[in-house]
Amino acid sequence: MSAFSAKGYEVKDHNTPQHHHDDHHDDHHGDDHHGPAKGWLRWVVTTNHKDIGTLYLLFSLVMFFVGGAMAMIIRAELFQPGLQLVQPAFFNNMTTMHALVMIFGAVMPAFVGLANWLIPMMIGAPDMALPRMNNMSFWMLVAGITLLFSTLFMGDGLGAGWTMYPPLVLQTKEALPFGIFSVHLLGISSIMGAINIIATITNLRAPGMSLWQMPIFVWTWLITAFLLIAVMPVFAGAVTMLLTDKFFGTSFFSAAGGGDPVLYQHIFWFFGHPEVYILILPTFGIASTIIPVFSRKPLFGYLSMVGATIMIALLSFVVWAHHMFSVGMPISGELFFMWATIAIAIPTAVKVFNWIATMWEGAMTFETPMLFSVGFVVLFTIGGFTGMMMALAPLDFQYHDTYFIVAHFHYVLVPGSIFMIIAATYFWLPKWTGFMYNERIGKLHFWLSAISVNVLFFPQHFLGLAGMPRRIPDYAIQFSDWNMISSIGAFVFGVSQLLFLYVVIDCIRGGTGIKATNEVWDGARQYGGGIVEGLEWTLPSPPPYHTFTEAPEIKSTIPR
Amino acid sequence: MSTQDAYYVPHKATWPVIGTAGLFCMLAGFANFLNGSSTGVFWMFTGLLIFIIMLVGWFTLQSRESEAGTFNGQVGTSYRIGMMWFIFSEIAFFCVFFGTLWYTRNLSVPWLGTGTTKEFLHPLFDGTWPTNGPEKWGQFVAPDDPTKLGTHTEADFEPMGAWGLPFINTLLLLSSGITCTWAHHALIKQNREKLIQWLIATVALGFIFVLCQAVEYHEAYAEGLTLGTGIYGSTFFMLTGFHGFHVCVGAIILSVVLFRSWKGHFTPDNHFAFEAAAWYWHFVDVVWLGLFIFVYLM
């Protein structure tokens, strides 16, 4: 990869050749240490990776609470059998919007925000490779989510589920084109973000950092970015066909014209399964960064971690029809997709065992990021096991479209992705803000979340196995007890997240008064960068506006 | 002040947010138009105008920066990586429609023409390609009253032949790929006159292609093949339509490159815009070959 390696950097101090010596000159003085522009407009026109990272992360935090509020409405309605609080159409609207907001508004932007903040610092680059496009991908995200929220004010809104299966979704009224165009904008945003991340990682690594020395978070994001570029256009194509079927008389998904509604499901899940790995791979990278630091041991099996991530990503392209076992498929298809899916357990287990081996005989301490990481390893594995159950085609017929699948994907997404986004926030927040967060409240946040998330989702396994269908606002009375317990868990989990909000705001405002050191965590420099020194921990906390304008030296920390 | 080794990090970008606002306005307007609102078209075109202004402004800025020597080789590499992966995402987008053609033609249409579906819903539908679907073959009629079955036994439209205009179009696009490469060679040899000549030829071939495609669409509609002609019409127009749109975009990009060549912008070792346009053009070319084989020939 030497063709891609850098020579050394220096941030140029001019704007455009035309503006060289005019009014811009005073904010861009002839040194490398100029800070951000003044005023609120700074945030609109910024091209700085740290600013854009902050924008992404704050946007994601807001969406996390908006999507969470929608979940609270759903659980409140399901607290008791019968229809109490909301109309069925609004319930459908909430299930659809909760998923779209959490996936495209909360989790994906959180990862892109972390990538923006961390990848340039981790690889010793001056910024992202394409800084103007970086700005555009953030604003495209805002535009996409705005279109999505506009549908809340149109009749019944979007109510056919986030998967938008035809023919049901084609019954959507005014909201449909807005929902489809919002997917287009979100797709453009993700693709631009992913292209930028790939260009940054392949072209801007500090000299001396080979691909096989990159911090594991950078590796997982490189692979995630590849998945994004490969599958977001597929989703865009699928919803474009929905649009033309509805408004321009095509028959892609209508058997009357020779099309097939099942075709939509094939295309959607060809996007959808890689998409769920887009939601989990950066999580693996975060866990592989945090666990070694608090175990004071190098990551066990760096290369096998990278290899397992690549395996998972490649397999994700050949398993999509495990979402469609009960739809109707030739038996050979059922078997192929079953075995391909089961094969994913192998690289995933490699990861779980590597995390355990990293902790083995380590000098472990349990600060909040580590608590969330250990919680993640245990609870994500439960989600993985139920994933294996879902993969078994004959058994899937029993629990397809029941609360069992709801329990499964919430176990991998909430104590999986969300827990690790929270862990990453606690882990790097002192680096970003320059202050330590409130550790006591952080720990309280962990214990409340870890207990309530199980109260919330574990009973849903029982409900699903007993046959309670998903996405329905009412249920038979034999499901009452577990639903009530699940809802209580949901409310406790929801309220606990306000602690997180408090800790974040308190830390940004320097509420604890404890200044963070450069290294923040004892051992972060040595173990936080994988097999090389963790470069972000060599910088001051908070880091200056422009970092690594000259390429740092890469020091190996692991004798190989 | 600007050393060759510095990676250029621009500050204060205003075009991205303007472009986003334009695209948002355009899509919101389009959605309103589809919902039957009378102001939708206005917002659609306003948004489109803002978007075009952004493209002109942003690319002007980029080319001025490039001419002023702001970018070093490493920045150029970032642009090349960006363009490469953008084209990769475009390939993924076209794969959806090629996949749709393959699936309907080889799987779902034959399924409709066999078994109980056929027997009970549309016994006369034979499930062969090209088809506009079983709707017209007497579906939803009780099987115990065969007198009420529909009488259609074949599709009432003309599928597209391959050896007329489509073949001419293939020759046009393939030769435009060759002229584009000749223009590149001329650029590298610093022969500006040849560069401009071959670029004019490439752009002209591109626009003639679009013209031929328009004539073909006109004929198709005249003979009853429309976007609403079942799955054949859907896949035909979706694939060729998106491709035609990409040819238009590619030809416009090449026109800009032509204009910049005429202004004397490119040098043998600094001509990313030319390369990006050429890559895009070859991509459009390859997609057309796929179309010619899978849509017209087979």
Ligand SMILES: [Cu+2]
């Ligand atoms: Cu899946």
